[in-house]
Amino acid sequence: MKIAVLPGDGIGPEIVTEAVKVLNVLDLPFELEEAKVGGAAYDAHGHPLPEHTLKLAMDSDAVLFGSVGDWKYDKLDRPLRPEQAILGLRKNMGLFANFRPAICYPQLTHASSLKPELVAGLDILIIRELTGDIYFGQPRGRRESPDGEFKGAPEAFDTMRYSRPEIERIAHVAFQAARKRGKRVTSVDKANVLETFQFWKDVVTEVHAQYPDIELDHMYVDNAAMQLVKAPKKFDVLFTGNMFGDILSDAAAMLTGSIGMLPSASLNAKGQGLYEPSHGSAPDIAGKGVANPLATILSAAMMLRFSLNQEEAASRIERAVQAVLEQGLRTPDIYSDGTQKVGTTQMGEAVVAAL
Amino acid sequence: MKIAVLPGDGIGPEIVTEAVKVLNVLDLPFELEEAKVGGAAYDAHGHPLPEHTLKLAMDSDAVLFGSVGDWKYDKLDRPLRPEQAILGLRKNMGLFANFRPAICYPQLTHASSLKPELVAGLDILIIRELTGDIYFGQPRGRRESPDGEFKGAPEAFDTMRYSRPEIERIAHVAFQAARKRGKRVTSVDKANVLETFQFWKDVVTEVHAQYPDIELDHMYVDNAAMQLVKAPKKFDVLFTGNMFGDILSDAAAMLTGSIGMLPSASLNAKGQGLYEPSHGSAPDIAGKGVANPLATILSAAMMLRFSLNQEEAASRIERAVQAVLEQGLRTPDIYSDGTQKVGTTQMGEAVVAAL
Numbered sequence: 259m260k261i262a263v264l265p266g267d268g269i270g271p272e273i274v275t276e277a278v279k280v281l282n283v284l285d286l287p288f289e290l291e292e293a294k295v296g297g298a299a300y301d302a303h304g305h306p307l308p309e310h311t312l313k314l315a316m317d318s319d320a321v322l323f324g325s326v327g328d329w330k331y332d333k334l335d336r337p338l339r340p341e342q343a344i345l346g347l348r349k350n351m352g353l354f355a356n357f358r359p360a361i362c363y364p365q366l367t368h369a370s371s372l373k374p375e376l377v378a379g380l381d382i383l384i385i386r387e388l389t390g391d392i393y394f395g396q397p398r399g400r401r402e403s404p405d406g407e408f409k410g411a412p413e414a415f416d417t418m419r420y421s422r423p424e425i426e427r428i429a430h431v432a433f434q435a436a437r438k439r440g441k442r443v444t445s446v447d448k449a450n451v452l453e454t455f456q457f458w459k460d461v462v463t464e465v466h467a468q469y470p471d472i473e474l475d476h477m478y479v480d481n482a483a484m485q486l487v488k489a490p491k492k493f494d495v496l497f498t499g500n501m502f503g504d505i506l507s508d509a510a511a512m513l514t515g516s517i518g519m520l521p522s523a524s525l526n527a528k529g530q531g532l533y534e535p536s537h538g539s540a541p542d543i544a545g546k547g548v549a550n551p552l553a554t555i556l557s558a559a560m561m562l563r564f565s566l567n568q569e570e571a572a573s574r575i576e577r578a579v580q581a582v583l584e585q586g587l588r589t590p591d592i593y594s595d596g597t598q599k600v601g602t603t604q605m606g607e608a609v610v611a612a613l
Numbered sequence: 614m615k616i617a618v619l620p621g622d623g624i625g626p627e628i629v630t631e632a633v634k635v636l637n638v639l640d641l642p643f644e645l646e647e648a649k650v651g652g653a654a655y656d657a658h659g660h661p662l663p664e665h666t667l668k669l670a671m672d673s674d675a676v677l678f679g680s681v682g683d684w685k686y687d688k689l690d691r692p693l694r695p696e697q698a699i700l701g702l703r704k705n706m707g708l709f710a711n712f713r714p715a716i717c718y719p720q721l722t723h724a725s726s727l728k729p730e731l732v733a734g735l736d737i738l739i740i741r742e743l744t745g746d747i748y749f750g751q752p753r754g755r756r757e758s759p760d761g762e763f764k765g766a767p768e769a770f771d772t773m774r775y776s777r778p779e780i781e782r783i784a785h786v787a788f789q790a791a792r793k794r795g796k797r798v799t800s801v802d803k804a805n806v807l808e809t810f811q812f813w814k815d816v817v818t819e820v821h822a823q824y825p826d827i828e829l830d831h832m833y834v835d836n837a838a839m840q841l842v843k844a845p846k847k848f849d850v851l852f853t854g855n856m857f858g859d860i861l862s863d864a865a866a867m868l869t870g871s872i873g874m875l876p877s878a879s880l881n882a883k884g885q886g887l888y889e890p891s892h893g894s895a896p897d898i899a900g901k902g903v904a905n906p907l908a909t910i911l912s913a914a915m916m917l918r919f920s921l922n923q924e925e926a927a928s929r930i931e932r933a934v935q936a937v938l939e940q941g942l943r944t945p946d947i948y949s950d951g952t953q954k955v956g957t958t959q960m961g962e963a964v965v966a967a968l
């Protein structure tokens with residue numbers, strides 16, 4: 259079982275270090291190989307996703323990813339910016355299905371900005387399409403405006419697009435995921451304005467015919483943003499395109515109060531996956547030893563379950579995380595009165611001890 | 614002063630009726646003329662935005678708009694659906710600047726799904742560009758996929774675009790609005806992924822040079838969705854493109870707990886404006902006499918201020934709304950223990966009485 263370890267930028271290296279400690283203690287036949295990615299790779303090799311990093315990832319069963327991005331790379335040309343590394347990995351590996359659970363941990367209910375009764379017990383699964391949409395659509399760029407009120411003026415443009423097979427495969431993923439949960443799927447679109455999402459809605463409705471046991475409803479993205487804020491527990495599986503998924507999954511994660519705890523998985527058709535925390539690279543706290551490693555540790559658990567077929571080890575890690583929460587250990591992002599504040603290393607070592 | 618009154622669908626007619634009562638009691642030289650729009654216009658004339666409705670709107674100083682949309686029109690071809698009426702009015706009248714205040718009324722702090730301390734005193738102004746972006750960009754439609762993994766498969770596509778003058782004019786609006794408020798502007802983009810929004814960011818930065826007294830920061834849309842949920846009071850003026858603005862302004866409005874109270878204004882370069890509540894047509898409660906007319910009444914106040922130059926009358930209406938809230942009157946959407954539940958008409962008449 260080969261795992262590519264890509265720590266990346268910001269707090270990435272610190273949190274990945276703790277997740278690797280956890281993996282190592284499991285005593286399973288892993289081969290872990292580390293490589294630079296994002297700004298760190300740009301600094302060392304002049305490119306955010308060097309050939310050898312991409313090759314390592316593609317040749318592995320799974321990728322354990324930290325995070326990329328730092329303000330100091332803001333002035334680089336787009337193809338050299340850290341974010342291009344994660345976009346390149348998603349596209350090249352065909353990681354079209356992004357799973358982002360938005361769970362409110364019972365111990366952290368009070369940490370949510372929502373009223374406790376609205377989030378207690380919250381458990382939504384957001385499924386975001388990850389290799390299509392306006393993220394990758396061509397053509398895109400700058401040009402003279404070809405028509406309209408400002409014909410001839412400089413403009414920039416992008417192309418949103420989804421093909422039928424792209425929508426079909428993510429719809430199957432969503433319906434099958436719902437089958438293992440509450441059997442309800444909300445497909446989020448903007449069919450009232452966008453051709454792309456009218457098509458999305460039509461194709462999802464067709465695929466749904468194969469899943470008579472699953473309840474499907476359609477919701478506009480603006481309304482979905484409102485309902486997430488108003489009554490998040492009404493959702494079971496929420497699934498949508500790449501752009502809307504980017505926005506809604508972050509809002510949902512933040513709502514839980516547990517964003518430092520939320521893992522994510524991005525899978526391709528072969529079962530290869532990239533596993534990363536839902537939060538970002540947080541350059542403001544990088545190197546201070548205060549970042550929460552639990553989202554990354556739980557991402558490693560998801561990796562064991564989804565790409566490495568090690569369900570038992572995955573559950574062991576999840577129970578160990580529960581145990582440290584019950585011991586009252588908290589990194590600053592989830593700290594509250596009456597609990598014990600710990601740093602990144604201490605938290606990682608507590609999980610190792612609980613194992 | 615000519616006002617086009619377009620009640621529309623769902624709860625639109627009920628809430629507009631109350632706003633018209635309020636306008637009539639002011640004893641100002643208005644000429645009000647009503648026309649059908651949306652589904653109601655489709656039913657009567659076969660088109661959601663008939664020629665005469667559009668002409669009436671364009672020939673008026675201001676449009677008082679209810680809301681459009683109902684599930685029963687979902688099966689119509691896109692050009693005949695109710696939403697096309699509002700999109701057509703925005704585009705034809707050139708209403709590029711959408712103002713959506715997200716205010717938490719002190720009497721309604723507890724009605725927010727956020728913890729009271731996070732929303733008490735909340736007062737953000739969201740400015741959304743309203744005539745550009747992927748809402749109107751051409752080309753769009755269905756075709757065979759021209760390239761990529763699924764070349765040849767059916768696909769649908771849309772074009773996101775912004776030209777320099779479009780970005781410049783909305784940036785000026787945002788900076789000038791901030792000057793009358795907290796002097797801080799957050800421009801929301803997705804420059805790390807989209808060419809359109811890298812250009813947006815560049816142009817906004819340039820325009821900012823003319824406003825040295827205003828503080829500008831840039832935020833990615835996914836982060837903005839998180840920050841709105843986490844600490845909405847940190848924003849003063851948040852401004853963004855049409856698509857992101859659609860999503861974020863609805864999320865922000867819902868956060869306040871006051872969505873039934875929030876007006877909006879959409880202005881063109883000539884000062885003509887369309888005024889509508891921030892909430893939708895709510896077909897589920899249409900005709901039941903329970904809809905909250907206050908957002909529409911406050912939209913009428915905004916209309917007096919921005920398009921009709923009647924500041925005094927605008928303030929009178931706003932004070933009257935404050936007064937009915939203080940009397941404890943509440944429609945069901947904002948009702949809580951210890952207040953008095955009233956219907957649409959009773960609420961409208963209470964405002965009239967307070968005037």
Ligand SMILES: CC(C)[C@H](C(=O)O)[C@@H](O)C(=O)O
Binds near residue numbers: 341344345504805835
């Ligand atoms: C870093 C960025 C390109 C990325 C995205 O927009 O997909 C991030 O926000 C995410 O959600 O993983």
Ligand SMILES: CC(C)[C@H](C(=O)O)[C@@H](O)C(=O)O
Binds near residue numbers: 450451480696859
């Ligand atoms: C009805 C719909 C086309 C419209 C939009 O997306 O702009 C609505 O959601 C709004 O925000 O006014």
